[in-house]
Amino acid sequence: MRTPIGRYAGALAALRTDDLAALPLAALLARNPSLAAGAVDEVILGCANQAGEDNRNVARMAALLAGYPVEVPGVTLNRLCGSGLDAVAVRKPHHQDGRG
Secondary structure (H helix, E strand, O other), rough: OOOOOOOOOOOOOOOHHHHHHHHHHHHHHHEEEEEEEEOOOOOOOOOOOOOOHHHHHHHHHHHHHHOOOOOOOEEEEHHHHHHHHHHHHHHHHHHOOOOO
């Protein structure tokens, strides 16, 4: 699941990054009612070119906005065009060795 891709000054320009990122996080819980939000180990998001109001931990803020408990940590990775791919790569070793 991912958020839409927008254009500069396009229809999504008025949305804050964390508000937009909260939508798929909330949808994940809605689509999987047996999944408790507190069972999520960590929220990892790729977010490129954070600046101004978006210059914070977008993953953490999005998780809170989506209704995840404060105990669920979040980390935001900025690798410009590779941010999303880097987020997947960071989590992969945890799955390979059984940590989540």
